[in-house]
Amino acid sequence: MSSAVQILEPEADVRAAMRAIGAAARNASRTLANAEAERKNLALTASAQALRDRSADILTANALDLAAGKAKGLATAFLDRLALNPIRIEAIAKGLDDVAALPDPVGRVLATFTRPNRLVIERVATPLGVIGVIYESRPNVTADAGALCLKSGNAVVLRGGSDSFHSSAAIHACLVAGLNKAGLPEAAISRTPFASRLAVGQMLEGLGGTLDVIVPRGGRRLVERVQREARVPVFAHLEGIVHVFIDRAADLDKAVRIVVNAKMRRTGVCGAAETLLVHRSAAPRMLKPLIAALIEAGCAIRGDEASREADPRVTAATEEDWRTEYLDAIIAVRVVDSFDAAIDHIETYGSHHTDCIVTEDKAAAERFLKEVDSAIVLHNASTQFADGGEFGFGAEIGIATGRMHARGPVGVEQLCTFKYRVRGDGQTRA
Amino acid sequence: MSSAVQILEPEADVRAAMRAIGAAARNASRTLANAEAERKNLALTASAQALRDRSADILTANALDLAAGKAKGLATAFLDRLALNPIRIEAIAKGLDDVAALPDPVGRVLATFTRPNRLVIERVATPLGVIGVIYESRPNVTADAGALCLKSGNAVVLRGGSDSFHSSAAIHACLVAGLNKAGLPEAAISRTPFASRLAVGQMLEGLGGTLDVIVPRGGRRLVERVQREARVPVFAHLEGIVHVFIDRAADLDKAVRIVVNAKMRRTGVCGAAETLLVHRSAAPRMLKPLIAALIEAGCAIRGDEASREADPRVTAATEEDWRTEYLDAIIAVRVVDSFDAAIDHIETYGSHHTDCIVTEDKAAAERFLKEVDSAIVLHNASTQFADGGEFGFGAEIGIATGRMHARGPVGVEQLCTFKYRVRGDGQTRA
Numbered sequence: 001m002s003s004a005v006q007i008l009e010p011e012a013d014v015r016a017a018m019r020a021i022g023a024a025a026r027n028a029s030r031t032l033a034n035a036e037a038e039r040k041n042l043a044l045t046a047s048a049q050a051l052r053d054r055s056a057d058i059l060t061a062n063a064l065d066l067a068a069g070k071a072k073g074l075a076t077a078f079l080d081r082l083a084l085n086p087i088r089i090e091a092i093a094k095g096l097d098d099v100a101a102l103p104d105p106v107g108r109v110l111a112t113f114t115r116p117n118r119l120v121i122e123r124v125a126t127p128l129g130v131i132g133v134i135y136e137s138r139p140n141v142t143a144d145a146g147a148l149c150l151k152s153g154n155a156v157v158l159r160g161g162s163d164s165f166h167s168s169a170a171i172h173a174c175l176v177a178g179l180n181k182a183g184l185p186e187a188a189i190s191r192t193p194f195a196s197r198l199a200v201g202q203m204l205e206g207l208g209g210t211l212d213v214i215v216p217r218g219g220r221r222l223v224e225r226v227q228r229e230a231r232v233p234v235f236a237h238l239e240g241i242v243h244v245f246i247d248r249a250a251d252l253d254k255a256v257r258i259v260v261n262a263k264m265r266r267t268g269v270c271g272a273a274e275t276l277l278v279h280r281s282a283a284p285r286m287l288k289p290l291i292a293a294l295i296e297a298g299c300a301i302r303g304d305e306a307s308r309e310a311d312p313r314v315t316a317a318t319e320e321d322w323r324t325e326y327l328d329a330i331i332a333v334r335v336v337d338s339f340d341a342a343i344d345h346i347e348t349y350g351s352h353h354t355d356c357i358v359t360e361d362k363a364a365a366e367r368f369l370k371e372v373d374s375a376i377v378l379h380n381a382s383t384q385f386a387d388g389g390e391f392g393f394g395a396e397i398g399i400a401t402g403r404m405h406a407r408g409p410v411g412v413e414q415l416c417t418f419k420y421r422v423r424g425d426g427q428t429r430a
Numbered sequence: 431m432s433s434a435v436q437i438l439e440p441e442a443d444v445r446a447a448m449r450a451i452g453a454a455a456r457n458a459s460r461t462l463a464n465a466e467a468e469r470k471n472l473a474l475t476a477s478a479q480a481l482r483d484r485s486a487d488i489l490t491a492n493a494l495d496l497a498a499g500k501a502k503g504l505a506t507a508f509l510d511r512l513a514l515n516p517i518r519i520e521a522i523a524k525g526l527d528d529v530a531a532l533p534d535p536v537g538r539v540l541a542t543f544t545r546p547n548r549l550v551i552e553r554v555a556t557p558l559g560v561i562g563v564i565y566e567s568r569p570n571v572t573a574d575a576g577a578l579c580l581k582s583g584n585a586v587v588l589r590g591g592s593d594s595f596h597s598s599a600a601i602h603a604c605l606v607a608g609l610n611k612a613g614l615p616e617a618a619i620s621r622t623p624f625a626s627r628l629a630v631g632q633m634l635e636g637l638g639g640t641l642d643v644i645v646p647r648g649g650r651r652l653v654e655r656v657q658r659e660a661r662v663p664v665f666a667h668l669e670g671i672v673h674v675f676i677d678r679a680a681d682l683d684k685a686v687r688i689v690v691n692a693k694m695r696r697t698g699v700c701g702a703a704e705t706l707l708v709h710r711s712a713a714p715r716m717l718k719p720l721i722a723a724l725i726e727a728g729c730a731i732r733g734d735e736a737s738r739e740a741d742p743r744v745t746a747a748t749e750e751d752w753r754t755e756y757l758d759a760i761i762a763v764r765v766v767d768s769f770d771a772a773i774d775h776i777e778t779y780g781s782h783h784t785d786c787i788v789t790e791d792k793a794a795a796e797r798f799l800k801e802v803d804s805a806i807v808l809h810n811a812s813t814q815f816a817d818g819g820e821f822g823f824g825a826e827i828g829i830a831t832g833r834m835h836a837r838g839p840v841g842v843e844q845l846c847t848f849k850y851r852v853r854g855d856g857q858t859r860a
Contacts, residue, residue, distance in 0.1 A: 030777070030803070033801075033803065034800060034801055107800075113821075113822055115820070115821075115822060119811055119815065119820075121821055121822075126803070128833055128834075129833055212833050212834070213834065233663065233834050251856075253856075254855075254856040257856060257858050258856065258858060260858075261858035261859060262858075265858070265859055347460070365853075369851045369853075370464060370537075371463075371464055373460070373463065373556070373849070374849065375849055375850065376849065376850045376852060377849060377850070377851055377852065378851075378852040378853075378854065379851075379852065379853050379854060380853070380854045380855055380856050380857070381549055381852055381853075381854025381855075381856070381857040381858075382857060382858045382859050384858075384859040385549065385852065385854075385857070385859055390545070390549075390859065391543075391545075391551055391850070392543055392545060392551075403558055403559055403642050403847045404558075404642070404643065404663050404834055404835045404847065405834045405835040407847055407848060407849060407850075408849065408850045417833045417834065417837055418837060419803070419804065419805055419806065419807060419837060419838065420805065420806045420807070420821070420837075420838045421799045421807055421808075421809075422806060422807070422808040422809065422811055422815065423795075423799075423808075423809050423810070423811075424808065424809060424810045424811025424815075425684075425810055425811075426681075426683075426684040426687060426688065426810050426811070427810075427811040427812060427815070428687050428688060428690075428691035428692075428695070428811075428812040428814075429691060429695055429812050429814040429815055429820065
């Protein structure tokens, strides 16, 4: 009995504390929604300054996390992502300054229409409310996500990976210092003080109706769990099965440059190409040089029969390869019989993230841009442009492949909803 | 054992058939997403013509529903909503023609930005995909919802109330005739042939990942069930606790006209006022005439102490009254100490649907429009303008109070999502 009580008590504590965090965040969201742009920006720049001033404290906290991680036997790559240094801290601080410098997304008039009865109706951007961000042990996300939510007038509840507990806490303290300096409520950027998975479960349930949306930041397992279990809307993408389609009217030079960049510039990003489709009419001219360029750049090729015939270094692709997000220096290559077969392949195996056509045929390009149902469709440009920064959004909290509300890079504008303001002079309805 | 099998078999049939409907709708949605505006409009006008041509068949089907409803002892008001006649059928047909005449919402360029690297990025409206509509026994919704989804390039799965089974089937047959005439897939507008609640349950689960959004059309019980059980996003509002706030700087004449219209024009609509808040400074001048005008218009008043002192015909309001959507000729009246107290009341008891301020003080009006977090906020105009038609949307599938994607009247534009089209000339990322 007593051990059951010991287990139950902390659970109840976590539940109660998480509800309290949610309620405080909801409360703060009302203040934040009406906060002037200058006040939010002051909080951001003051947070950046606090990060710079407290650099030593943050590194001390980070050393604790790193030591614990080493003792736990965490992988080197994991520890590298966790590690901070003065350059990384300055980059985080600069990120906050950059978000402060963005135009304020709240209050933008998205549409205006004057009705025959002289009512003037405006659709105007307003914050979403309270955003939950669940992320892995990357300390910088604490600052990035906190800043984007603050800028967009939303309160945020942050739940970072437990292996970055001390680092995240130290960075979070800088954000709180910024909020204090600007006279904004501390609960505007809350951090769950719990390492337990129960805290995540509470967030997925919506913190008692508090959370308006959840954003997972991390690997496939995390995103999968959030998408499966969340009872509130989620902005995320599970994977980026990104295609480059070389149309029959493609320019070889452009094709090679785009494909090599799309695949190899960085292989671990969601906009990295995973499958290369080549129109059968283009194959005789294109396949060999494309494969050679990829191999020269260090990429392994898994191809269909035509690809293997074009280059003996290509190994055989299986059905599974068309569905695989390698996030590595590997690409699947397939020759398709027609434009329609390319679109069918993309709709069958793709993840509606980012897809590209390379062609000099404008009509084919327009058809591809129209018919491929992905968040981002490109003509004659690398898929690695799938990024909020490259879109001019300043920063992104992630890329969404869902169809509701936000799709593609989620920047501060997409963290807003809207309402209608109607101005009259006494109109009544007949 | 055999009776268990008898129960199980139809269940399995319904499940399998519903999945097949979902799969066909998903398939049709791809065709529909790329259908030209003219083709969709032809389907709509041909459907309207079919409704007119088959008017006699529809009335015969409706007579079956009415006879069954009477035998079942359904209420007169219910039967009245179910009943069709030539005028109502013509109104439904005209509704289809009106939707055909709306601008096409698909393919609208919502934003364009040219990046320093000369990439041209467009945010362009695309259909949501497949929409599920669950509604009560109002035959016209079959046509209205089918038309709005078709116009916005979405496939739709319709599930109407079982008491309108034959009427809905007859109207649905006209829509299918229109789709056939335009060469569009019949599955673009599907109707579940099942009266069982299991069909609804299947839809709430998303038809095996098919449905992108569900729209409930009906009373509180239906909406509540859908909001509680749906595993996909829902566009809906549970209730409209609509406030009119008479500020201290209100014009008496406008206040009386707006309040009487907001409450009494039609009491059963979601934009009907349910609570009247009066600033304490305005009360001596306003309260008596406002209450008198409402009573004269046939409205019962439940008020706080100040209201009861102003007029002895006012009965005492309880806490529950501030939370009640009467949808009837009843209004709750409360005197509030300040502008802030009015906003607090609205945030505490409101439903974020539609709220109005009556004032000649422009600053107070702007503050109200900014700070009240409702889908529609009005200044000096009746809350009964909360309607897609009045907003110029042509028609609406409902009004949403959720914060994601659609908020306020949901017209064809809100039944769209967007994607990004990126046009380059060989750009790669550094």
